[in-house]
Amino acid sequence: MDTAAIGRGDFSRVRAEFGLPDRFPGPVLAEAERAVAGGPRGERVDRTDIPLVTIDPPGAKDLDQAMHVERHGDGFRVHYAIADLGAFVEPGGPIDTEVRRRGQTIYLPDGSVPMHPTALSEGAASLLPGQTAPSALWTLDLDAAGEPVSFRVERALVRSTEQFDYESVQAAVDAGTTHPSVALLPELGELRRAAAIRRGALELQLPEQDVERVDGGWRLLLRGRTRVDAWNAEISLLTGMCAARLMLDAGIGLLRTLPAATDDDRAWLRRSAEALGIPWPEGASAAEVLAGLDPASPAAMALSMDATRLLRGAGYTAFDGAPPELDSHAGIAAPYAHVTAPLRRLVDRFGTEVCLAVCAGVEVPAWVREALPALPEAMESSDGLAAKVDRACLDQVEAWVLADRVGEEFDAVVLRADGDTAEVFVPAPPVLGKADLNRDPEKDAETLEGRTLRLRLTEADPATRRIRFART
Template identity: 65%
Template sequence: MAPPGHQVHPAGGDFVRVRTELALPDGFPPDVLAEAEAVVMDPPQSADREDATALPLVTIDPPGAKDLDQALHVERAGDGFRVHYAIADVACFVAPGGAIDREARRRGQTLYLPDGNVPLHPPVLSEGAASLLPGEVRPAVLWTIGTDSGARPVSVRVRRALVRSVEQFDYDGVQAAFDAGRPHPSVAALPEVGRLRRELAVQRGALEPQLPEQEITAGPGGWELARRPRNDVDAWNAEISLLTGMAAASIMTEAGVGVLRTLPAADDGAVGWLRRSAAALRIDWPEGHTVAELLAGLDPARPESMALYADSTRLLRGAGYTAFDGTPPEITTHAGIGGPYAHVTAPIRRLVDRFATEVCLAVTAGRPVPGWVRDALAELPALMSASDTLAGRVERACLDQVEAWTLAGRIGGTFGAVVLRAEDNRAEVLVEDPPVLTKAAGAGFVEGARVTVRLTAVDVERRRVSFERVADA
């Protein structure tokens, strides 16, 4: 029997086996569902919740999304900007130590599969009472961040509020509206803020390898592979989330209590290795340019750029979560972002956000951090690390399965590919059509080169495909 939310594609071939092999939950225990239903029928009231329902917030999410964590409104304010960012107030529905809380700690985050997700919270909350659905009054944690003319934050206010989103948009729709010169007023200033924040990110040393991402879509004949598009709106919207996460990190580090997303800076040896890689790829690295400046200036369509992006991911290893209470942590920054950062913008889908948000609410209001939050801080890094690992395995298994289904009838066929990493007698390559990230056997691979590879074997059951390099003519 298929789990709730599970969708079988008409052409057949789904992901039940992936769910079974990875022991993914196929529903919620009865006590969790009962607690969720009860809290939805009689939600707790907060006397100090601000009425912000007149603020014309909008959401921007993938098409069809129902678990809407964030709603935004961006406007000019004097010489700078004012960003309103409403985040679903999941904590008001979750009793500390209750059935929902215990189950969320077991799960860590929502897992996404092509045929339906495995949610962190029961759908009556995640897709209903807690979700910032359009036209519905919802409890939220409302961040208001004022910036100067360069989009640098100069003021931050965070409080509980009631909000009402006026529209639910997707990325392509918002992009089309900007391209046509008819943006929604609530996001008309988003391009200015987004571009300025992108410039600041490079100045901070933020690293963003723009490698093509794989995406699974439902086509008329079955599940298909595609390159995941990322338009300007996607990047600008992400900058609003990063702005908020960095503000949250500053609040927590100054207070000496909280949980950060951290990544140690790459050492000189790793940067030197990347510099040698750039030279081998014949990519000019101007004197005085940082890694961030170099990557930001590359053309992502060029094969040598893709190879260097792949190499630069070696500088982004070791990300984790750092909890602290009284003793400042040794590492407070995230090298990929170029500064302190915390997860607070996706509490419907990620466990740690609920706790970090409560810290920020308490600190900014001058109240003690709740005991149930402080008690949980020490265990959050391990819980989130385990769920991140599982999420990665789920994504990889689904991609491997669709790659095998897609290529099953094409053994012996040849494909164009770009060499991302070359090793002895094998290489990591990106097959261009269909977009498959895989290994290929053979000699003479050169990073950044375009090559032809032949599909030699497909094992659908084990979700494996094998390629070899075709010798140059």
């Protein structure tokens, strides 16, 4: 192993800089202990007969979703169990107050800052294998094309039978030994991917960095996305789209929204593709062009970076009575609501409660109604914090890894150029950074985006988490 590619240190400074809490208040822990000891509240149907399985990153304990897919007529039936925090969290109590303040779980390489006490999020409320747990159980009936025909959600007791990770399921799919509960996931997942492209959903194929603990330090790696990862995501998206439909029909809810790109932005992306030498067939949508790119191609990386321009302005839209002014998510190309990760994200518990009430034919609880107007701001704040912490951790590891390599040269792909500065991707070690281009007017008449340049590392400072390259 290349020891020069390992960074050493801890993330305590990042935690302190962003004011991340290191413990829960005593009343919150006490309520969690009482909730676990008392068991889940409320009536629910027993669906422990469904052989659900979970698919999560290796070692995960906060398991929000469990799945079972079966044939239903000439289509499919998906059972999708979501952890039910409503069985443990008392509205207005200490836990509820604290999780509204935190907003979501923050993940750092050396451990998470959980939204809920781990006695719940990694214990009684988690869909751990072999544990009977309360859930909001979605039943989604789909036609032969994978489109929803009917859907509902109810409170249930469930039991996951197995805990898998993406790599192990992908290996089983490739070997033809997929677990029966998800044997149809490849077929359904591909149908849903095709449907997403037809709708105009945008999926950007940008390098995804990750940090791995190794030899007492940290190293950077590219997060590979398996086909199972994409198929699994499609089931979550499908559930969120069904939840949004329930909310819109009932006239109450909280949507994840994104305004449509402007004509100017779409035209700009087409010009960018032309400059990068990427074909844009007549009549093809941006979704179709982006889906057809080779993720490893430098030009494809640059176009995907440019396509982020089409995804600006994401937010949350709460409504109760009057229809929302914006009711769709342009990146998904459909109405969508977060309901599948309540252990890790505040808004999902409230969205789930709306859907449970609608399907049961009862009034949405008053405490949910009262909370809706404040949730968009709370979520946007916590989303912003999570993104900053994630970037700071990556910047820290990049600086650690490169600290002793100032002056060395690296090959880098130009993702976006703006004047004399560029955002670049260095494949080895996988680093995203800024570069001074030192443009030559005669040589640089054409775009530098999508080109591979030779860069020299001019700065790598662990104290400021700043790295900088310059064109040689």
